[in-house]
Amino acid sequence: MDVSKKSGSNQLKPHEHPAQLTRMSLNDNKAGMQGLDKEKINKIIMDNTVGSRFYKNEQKREQQVNSRIQKMKEKLNSFTSNQIMTAKQHADEILLEVENQRDLSRTIIHIDMDAFYAAVEERDRPELKQKPMAVGGMDMLSTSNYVARKYGVRAAMPGFIAKKLCPNLIIVPTNFDKYREVSKETQEIFSEYDENFCGMSLDEAFLDITDHLQKRILYDQEERTFNYHPTLAPTTTSGDANDKKTSETFAFSAEEVAKEIRFRIHQKTLLTASAGIAANTMLAKIGSDLNKPNGQTFFVPNRDEIMKFIKDFPVRKVNGIGKVTEQLFSSLGVKKCGDIYEMRAELMLLFSATSCSFFFRMCLGCSSNILEPDGERKSISTERTFSTISDCDELFAKLDELCHSLAVDMKKQNLQGKTLTLKTKNVDFQLHTRSKTINVPMTNYQTIFPVAQELLKQEILNANNKLSLRLMGVGLSKLETATTSAQTSILKFFAGNTKPQSSDKTVSPQTSCSRDHEWSDHEPCDDNHKNGDPVNQKDMKNELIQVETSKTDTETFPCPACGTEQFKTTALLNQHLDACLSSDKTFQQPEIKSSSNSTQTSTSPCKTAISNLTNSNSSVMLDETTYSCPICCASFQSSKTTLYQFNNHVDSCLSQSTIRDILKEENGEPFKKRSLANHNNNENLSKRRKLLSKGDGIEKFFVQL
DNA sequence: GCGGATCAC
DNA sequence: TATGGTGATCCGC
Numbered sequence: 001m002d003v004s005k006k007s008g009s010n011q012l013k014p015h016e017h018p019a020q021l022t023r024m025s026l027n028d029n030k031a032g033m034q035g036l037d038k039e040k041i042n043k044i045i046m047d048n049t050v051g052s053r054f055y056k057n058e059q060k061r062e063q064q065v066n067s068r069i070q071k072m073k074e075k076l077n078s079f080t081s082n083q084i085m086t087a088k089q090h091a092d093e094i095l096l097e098v099e100n101q102r103d104l105s106r107t108i109i110h111i112d113m114d115a116f117y118a119a120v121e122e123r124d125r126p127e128l129k130q131k132p133m134a135v136g137g138m139d140m141l142s143t144s145n146y147v148a149r150k151y152g153v154r155a156a157m158p159g160f161i162a163k164k165l166c167p168n169l170i171i172v173p174t175n176f177d178k179y180r181e182v183s184k185e186t187q188e189i190f191s192e193y194d195e196n197f198c199g200m201s202l203d204e205a206f207l208d209i210t211d212h213l214q215k216r217i218l219y220d221q222e223e224r225t226f227n228y229h230p231t232l233a234p235t236t237t238s239g240d241a242n243d244k245k246t247s248e249t250f251a252f253s254a255e256e257v258a259k260e261i262r263f264r265i266h267q268k269t270l271l272t273a274s275a276g277i278a279a280n281t282m283l284a285k286i287g288s289d290l291n292k293p294n295g296q297t298f299f300v301p302n303r304d305e306i307m308k309f310i311k312d313f314p315v316r317k318v319n320g321i322g323k324v325t326e327q328l329f330s331s332l333g334v335k336k337c338g339d340i341y342e343m344r345a346e347l348m349l350l351f352s353a354t355s356c357s358f359f360f361r362m363c364l365g366c367s368s369n370i371l372e373p374d375g376e377r378k379s380i381s382t383e384r385t386f387s388t389i390s391d392c393d394e395l396f397a398k399l400d401e402l403c404h405s406l407a408v409d410m411k412k413q414n415l416q417g418k419t420l421t422l423k424t425k426n427v428d429f430q431l432h433t434r435s436k437t438i439n440v441p442m443t444n445y446q447t448i449f450p451v452a453q454e455l456l457k458q459e460i461l462n463a464n465n466k467l468s469l470r471l472m473g474v475g476l477s478k479l480e481t482a483t484t485s486a487q488t489s490i491l492k493f494f495a496g497n498t499k500p501q502s503s504d505k506t507v508s509p510q511t512s513c514s515r516d517h518e519w520s521d522h523e524p525c526d527d528n529h530k531n532g533d534p535v536n537q538k539d540m541k542n543e544l545i546q547v548e549t550s551k552t553d554t555e556t557f558p559c560p561a562c563g564t565e566q567f568k569t570t571a572l573l574n575q576h577l578d579a580c581l582s583s584d585k586t587f588q589q590p591e592i593k594s595s596s597n598s599t600q601t602s603t604s605p606c607k608t609a610i611s612n613l614t615n616s617n618s619s620v621m622l623d624e625t626t627y628s629c630p631i632c633c634a635s636f637q638s639s640k641t642t643l644y645q646f647n648n649h650v651d652s653c654l655s656q657s658t659i660r661d662i663l664k665e666e667n668g669e670p671f672k673k674r675s676l677a678n679h680n681n682n683e684n685l686s687k688r689r690k691l692l693s694k695g696d697g698i699e700k701f702f703v704q705l
Numbered sequence: 706g707c708g709g710a711t712c713a714c
Numbered sequence: 715t716a717t718g719g720t721g722a723t724c725c726g727c
Contacts, residue, residue, distance in 0.1 A: 048716095049717085052716090052717085054716095054717055055717095061710095137716095137718095138715085138716060139717065139718070140717065142714095155714090156718085157717080158716065159717095160715080160716050160717085161717080200713085201713090201714050202714090204714075319712090320713085322711060322712050323711085323712090324710080324711060325712090352724080354723095354724070377721080378722070379720085380720090381719090381720065383718090383720080384718095385717090385718065387715090419706085431709080431710090433707080433709075434707085435707060435708080436707095437706065437707090471718090471719095473720095475720090475721090707726105708725105709724105709725090709726095710723100710724085711724085712722085712723090713721090713722090714719100714720095
């Protein structure tokens with residue numbers, strides 16, 4: 001690495017000096033990137049960046065942020081002490097309200113696979129394990145293994161720069177089919193703990209295990225015991241190399257559940273995951289990062305403990321605080337979450353109500369604890385980066401290609417839309433969007449292309465016929481499902497009726513599409529049970545059962561073992577139960593890393609208490625699935641009727657005239673029957689879901705000055 | 706309704 | 715040689 005030679009040859013003009021470019025410097029807030037020689041790494045990055053068009057654009061953006069900071073400071077100086085005082089009072093009111101709404105009753109786990117893509121590649125090519133390796137291409141890396149991270153090589157870094165940082169770096173091309181497969185395996189495990197788990201991407205998911213913890217109290221040992229993969233089984237303490245451990249048993253607490261999930265992921269996929277366990281999504285997400293890789297963090301659901309932790313936690317590591325907000329905050333002296341509280345008056349005066357609401361929740365360690373299923377998707381788009389195109393004909397040819405591609409996706413997803421957006425990035429990396437909204441929804445290539453063509457024409461004119469692009473994209477928003485409203489309503493009707501009666505959740509998972517491109521190849525989206533409204537008596541009854549079980553959240557839970565202590569939440573009870581059980585020598589639950597044998601005995605008083613509970617309560621569990629015909633209300637038991645037979649019955653009911661008349665009246669379209677079996681299958685696919693905060697629905701926020 | 710910006714993965 | 719693609723949201727106009 002002959003850095004000295006390089007630095008002399010750069011001949012920077014003063015205004016090009018890289019020292020101010022905080023945007024470009026290494027982002028080391030990622031696991032496995034501590035204690036690096038940042039200065040040296042940044043120098044290599046700069047040496048390979050300075051002078052490029054990319055760099056010039058980054059410089060420009062840096063300038064913009066700096067000017068925002070400047071304006072902010074001027075504004076700050078103009079505030080009167082009176083204004084500050086009033087703002088502080090207002091802030092305190094908001095903070096109090098957030099505090100009053102603090103809810104520690106739920107238990108959320110965030111699971112994050114360690115260096116996912118890289119780990120999959122290492123698993124399949126073990127020789128890569130000891131070598132610096134990254135997944136992606138010379139243009140861009142998706143992720144890197146921990147060996148490569150030591151060189152400063154990380155996700156979202158172009159491969160050619162990574163190669164400069166680490167000449168021996170092996171770059172493996174992405175193989176999404178493989179990652180999808182592995183992801184499916186992990187999701188099968190997740191759904192056993194929370195059937196409505198919230199998959200954020202191929203390697204990340206939130207689970208609400210509150211209900212699981214409640215059920216788990218009744219689990220016997222067998223249900224908490226999982227086998228080792230033959231090649232992964234450790235030898236026992238007996239010292240005999242052939243004496244392999246065959247299984248691992250997990251206890252009752254949330255931490256044990258996280259260990260169990262991670263254990264099962266490892267045995268099933270040979271990959272490790274990290275986990276965060278907390279009362280809300282923000283803390284759970286933070287937690288999964290803290291002990292990465294192959295570790296976990298548990299946040300005790302205790303207000304003071306959470307406050308103690310969050311006070312010194314860097315704002316940048318909170319989900320939603322990006323590069324720019326970090327810089328804005330930094331200029332105000334806000335670096336840790338606790339600083340937000342100190343600066344609450346100023347923040348109130350400088351940022352929008354939406355932003356402040358988010359900041360304040362953040363500094364109290366509060367966030368959503370509800371995993372909401374996705375709503376309908378709001379847009380669909382496709383874009384491509386290419387080597388510079390300046391020729392008009394070629395530009396339109398590219399547009400044509402993109403429109404065809406978008407049309408294919410729209411058809412797959414059964415979507416149409418009224419607003420078309422053209423996105424361009426010129427050779428100087430400047431982004432522009434131009435959009436047009438029309439009255440009749442665009443449904444296919446024939447309707448998209450003319451609109452897109454108009455927009456591109458305008459862009460070319462704006463550029464004086466000298467448009468040179470490196471990226472083009474087309475997208476559609478103001479979407480509608482391509483099914484007719486009659487179809488939508490009847491499908492909704494079915495969805496409500498045929499939902500398995502054994503479901504123990506009020507929120508039915510959406511069959512909307514994942515936002516992830518990699519996942520976009522499943523069945524068309526059916527947004528056919530949006531509200532999950534109960535439409536017959538059986539569902540009403542189901543609702544009532546749910547209300548009753550959720551009501552018990554406000555009651556206290558006695559320990560089935562000692563019977564003396566009462567707990568507000570099942571999470572706390574489970575925690576106590578673990579302690580209770582571990583003090584009982586005959587019923588010890590070993591930890592993952594512990595090499596001691598688990599004693600398989602059933603003489604423990606705890607065990608007896610638990611099996612008694614299991615027996616006495618088993619009658620409330622609904623195992624049989626019941627389908628009822630939405631037309632004639634006849635009931636069908638899953639044990640006696642196949643879905644196919646049930647479909648046939650519904651068909652025959654539908655063939656009678658009444659229902660068709662109703663449909664015709666609605667908008668004159670014929671009803672197209674959908675496969676209910678398929679529909680139920682879709683329910684089990686993992687989807688990207690929104691995380692709404694409990695009170696006001698604010699989670700994402702943005703700042704503008 | 707539009708366009709720019711920010712953020713996450 | 716060379717710095718991604720998709721989706722969402724917010725803000726100011």
